[in-house]
Amino acid sequence: MEISSLTDHKLWLAPLAGYTDNTFRTIAKKCGADVIVSEMVSADGLYYNLENSLHYAYFEEFQRPFGVQLFGSDADMMAKGAEIIAGIKPDFIDINMGCPVKKVINRMAGSALMKDLDLACRITEAVKEVGLKHKLLVTTKFRSGWDLESINYLSFGKALENSGSDALILHPRTRSQMFTGHSNWEHIRLLKESVNIPVVGNGDVKSLEDAQELYNLTYCDSIMIGRGALGKPWIFQEIKDFYLNQETSIDKLKVVLNHYELSLKNSNPNDQLHAIREMRSHFTHYSKGIRGGAQLRDEINHTIDPQEIFNIINKLEFNQ
Numbered sequence: 312m313e314i315s316s317l318t319d320h321k322l323w324l325a326p327l328a329g330y331t332d333n334t335f336r337t338i339a340k341k342c343g344a345d346v347i348v349s350e351m352v353s354a355d356g357l358y359y360n361l362e363n364s365l366h367y368a369y370f371e372e373f374q375r376p377f378g379v380q381l382f383g384s385d386a387d388m389m390a391k392g393a394e395i396i397a398g399i400k401p402d403f404i405d406i407n408m409g410c411p412v413k414k415v416i417n418r419m420a421g422s423a424l425m426k427d428l429d430l431a432c433r434i435t436e437a438v439k440e441v442g443l444k445h446k447l448l449v450t451t452k453f454r455s456g457w458d459l460e461s462i463n464y465l466s467f468g469k470a471l472e473n474s475g476s477d478a479l480i481l482h483p484r485t486r487s488q489m490f491t492g493h494s495n496w497e498h499i500r501l502l503k504e505s506v507n508i509p510v511v512g513n514g515d516v517k518s519l520e521d522a523q524e525l526y527n528l529t530y531c532d533s534i535m536i537g538r539g540a541l542g543k544p545w546i547f548q549e550i551k552d553f554y555l556n557q558e559t560s561i562d563k564l565k566v567v568l569n570h571y572e573l574s575l576k577n578s579n580p581n582d583q584l585h586a587i588r589e590m591r592s593h594f595t596h597y598s599k600g601i602r603g604g605a606q607l608r609d610e611i612n613h614t615i616d617p618q619e620i621f622n623i624i625n626k627l628e629f630n631q
């Protein structure tokens with residue numbers, strides 16, 4: 312696969328640990344997302360077969376082009392993880408160099424790699440070698456820097472390009488900012504100007520207008536959307552239809568019902584509670600800003616009857 316099939320004006324679903332499971336990825340794809348990435352999977356976890364790590368990477372053919380996101384802090388271990396991932400034949404591997412959570416950075420993985428350029432490059436080279444062997448593209452996702460005093464996304468991105476990354480995904484906040492404030496889209500523009508590989512812009516795209524602004528301001532090749540797709544997976548279709556100059560006609564209620572049906576189908580028949588809990592979490596987003604949303608959230612949080620949940624979802628009154 313050519314990198315342009317992943318980055319030529321495409322809409323990516325961002326990895327969101329705890330949300331972008333197989334069910335939500337299917338829904339996002341059906342709602343127009345072009346490129347799908349798994350939530351982060353630990354290279355060590357894959358190698359030692361911990362907590363069923365490979366489970367997070369499973370995907371359905373329909374979700375292609377599909378990438379598995381790997382995290383880790385050791386080049387050899389990342390190569391071993393990539394080898395295991397190659398066995399399930401995704402289209403690409405994305406390396407996580409942006410995760411800010413303590414559990415990850417304390418292991419010198421995720422955004423901690425932005426403090427060690429040499430290690431970040433060795434990891435990229437090691438994963439790229441596996442990628443070349445198995446015909447998998449390699450992308451890297453990172454932030455603007457560790458903190459405001461050490462903004463280094465330009466030199467970092469350039470170095471990753473030289474280490475073999477096929478495309479760069481930038482979430483322009485520092486690790487210290489976590490998710491506060493607004494992404495600094497200017498960093499995406501400057502990165503795009505300074506490298507010769509495609510740049511995927513990420514951060515705070517919550518509407519068609521945001522997507523237009525991000526494209527116009529930065530000339531990024533593609534856009535990745537995370538939180539903006541929660542409770543609103545049709546955002547992908549809305550953006551696509553705008554650029555195709557066509558009306559969007561999505562039956563939003565049908566999407567939510569389909570989401571719940573799929574959750575039940577994909578869950579263990581003996582553990583429907585799992586699907587119900589998942590739906591409750593997504594329902595918080597679906598019902599945001601909807602008339603009577605608070606009441607419906609209360610109702611869904613107080614039932615474990617699968618049929619009753621269908622009835623509650625049916626009460627959502629979307630403005631079409």
Ligand SMILES: Cc1cc2nc3c(=O)[nH]c(=O)nc-3n(C[C@H](O)[C@H](O)[C@H](O)COP(=O)(O)O)c2cc1C
Nearest residue numbers: 325326327328350351482514515516536537538539
């Ligand atoms: C709940 C949650 C889980 C996330 N999990 C991951 C992850 O597994 N891997 C990753 O690279 N980024 C992860 N992120 C960061 C997002 O992919 C994205 O970079 C960030 O949320 C900014 O984009 P957005 O404003 O479109 O959400 C996560 C963010 C959130 C809020």
